[in-house]
Amino acid sequence: MTPIYATLVGIAMGFFIQRVRASSPGMIVRNLRLENLSVIKFMALTMAVGMILVYTLSLFVPSLLHWDIKPTYVLGVLLGGLVFGVGFGVGGYCPGTSVVGMGEGRKDAMVAILGGIVGAFVFTVVYSVLIAPLVKVMDFGKITLADVTHQSPFVVALIVGALFLVVIKLLPTEVQKAQ
Amino acid sequence: MSYAPSGGAATARQTRFPAWAFYGVLFGILGALSILAWGPIGVSGTYPRFIGEILELVAPSYAGSNEYLQKVGHLFAKGETFVVIGLLVGGFLGARLNREKAPACEMIHPSEKTPARRYRDAFIGGFLIVFGARIAGGCTSGHIISGITQLSVSGFIFAAGVFATGIFTAKTLKGRHQATRA
Numbered sequence: 001m002t003p004i005y006a007t008l009v010g011i012a013m014g015f016f017i018q019r020v021r022a023s024s025p026g027m028i029v030r031n032l033r034l035e036n037l038s039v040i041k042f043m044a045l046t047m048a049v050g051m052i053l054v055y056t057l058s059l060f061v062p063s064l065l066h067w068d069i070k071p072t073y074v075l076g077v078l079l080g081g082l083v084f085g086v087g088f089g090v091g092g093y094c095p096g097t098s099v100v101g102m103g104e105g106r107k108d109a110m111v112a113i114l115g116g117i118v119g120a121f122v123f124t125v126v127y128s129v130l131i132a133p134l135v136k137v138m139d140f141g142k143i144t145l146a147d148v149t150h151q152s153p154f155v156v157a158l159i160v161g162a163l164f165l166v167v168i169k170l171l172p173t174e175v176q177k178a179q
Numbered sequence: 180m181s182y183a184p185s186g187g188a189a190t191a192r193q194t195r196f197p198a199w200a201f202y203g204v205l206f207g208i209l210g211a212l213s214i215l216a217w218g219p220i221g222v223s224g225t226y227p228r229f230i231g232e233i234l235e236l237v238a239p240s241y242a243g244s245n246e247y248l249q250k251v252g253h254l255f256a257k258g259e260t261f262v263v264i265g266l267l268v269g270g271f272l273g274a275r276l277n278r279e280k281a282p283a284c285e286m287i288h289p290s291e292k293t294p295a296r297r298y299r300d301a302f303i304g305g306f307l308i309v310f311g312a313r314i315a316g317g318c319t320s321g322h323i324i325s326g327i328t329q330l331s332v333s334g335f336i337f338a339a340g341v342f343a344t345g346i347f348t349a350k351t352l353k354g355r356h357q358a359t360r361a
Contacts, residue, residue, distance in 0.1 A: 002261070004261075005213075011269040014273065017273075019198055019277075020199050020203075024281070026285050029349050041203070042199035042206070045204060045206075046328075047207070047328050050207040050328035051328045053207065057215070066218040068219050068329075069333075070322060072336065077316065080337065081337040084308050084341050085340060088304065088307075088348070089345045090300050091303065091304015093304055094308055094318055095222045100266050101270060103269065109301070115301065115306040120226035120230045120309050121230045132246065143331070156330060
């Protein structure tokens with residue numbers, strides 16, 4: 001059943017991304033320049049709703065949830081994020097939005113995907129030598145904020161979710177230029 | 180009808196409840212449903228798995244001995260691959276059902292004066308996002324959306340890195356141009 005569920009989730013996700021214009025690299029760059037925050041607010045709201053929902057579900061039907069917490073190897077995760085951010089700023093796409101953009105008929109999205117395929121190839125070749133040693137540095141394993149704070153995951157989800165909602169409410173969508 | 184600054188069609192409903200808020204709530208529900216159905220949403224692992232399938236055809240002995248390809252597994256054994264196929268269809272449907280025509284080549288930085296410059300930036304950007312995502316073990320979907328939804332510490336660290344250099348890069352690419360023009 002997984003292929004069917006996953007395809008349907010992908011179609012809905014691609015539709016949502018297209019509707020909020022997150023597949024437009026121009027819109028992404030306006031968000032990164034902090035001129036328009038609609039995509040950042042979209043992502044924050046997604047996470048707030050998602051975390052409150054899954055941790056509420058975990059109180060009632062814990063055995064039905066398929067968690068997949070990624071390991072926190074601090075140096076590699078941070079370095080990867082920094083490299084990703086440069087690419088995000090230069091191209092205006094992320095690995096998922098470029099696929100949505102290709103579905104919309106954007107040729108620069110296809111070029112970004114091609115760049116991603118070449119990037120994945122180079123990564124695969126250099127992994128054993130360059131990356132494998134890196135991901136062992138400061139590896140704390142699969143930890144969540146609830147593990148770190150020793151609090152109930154549900155309570156942490158409510159607090160972080162509420163914090164996100166407050167920030168979303170306070171932030172403007174269209175940022176007025178100071179000058 | 181008034182203009183909805185967050186994009187999308189400016190329907191009466193969305194001017195009261197902007198597109199980012201409407202679809203943000205739906206996407207949050209979708210992420211939770213996905214964890215119920217089979218697991219959190221992710222995308223970037225599909226790129227090396229795709230490379231793995233190609234290498235399997237052209238250089239099977241290398242593919243069989245590559246440590247990373249063994250680690251990421253086969254393309255069609257993963258739900259993620261089907262998410263990516265869905266994204267392609269979803270993007271097509273979103274544009275088509277709303278009669279929108281996306282630009283084939285959208286210029287995003289002042290320095291992108293020709294399509295060739297835009298394609299160069301798209302290629303470099305595409306290379307770095309996938310390379311960076313693979314170092315970290317996930318991208319905007321796996322690490323940020325799904326990771327932070329599960330309260331994973333790695334998701335917060337990855338997001339901090341992405342926005343630090345992402346904001347710096349986007350602002351620099353705009354500012355440098357204004358400085359040279361002044």
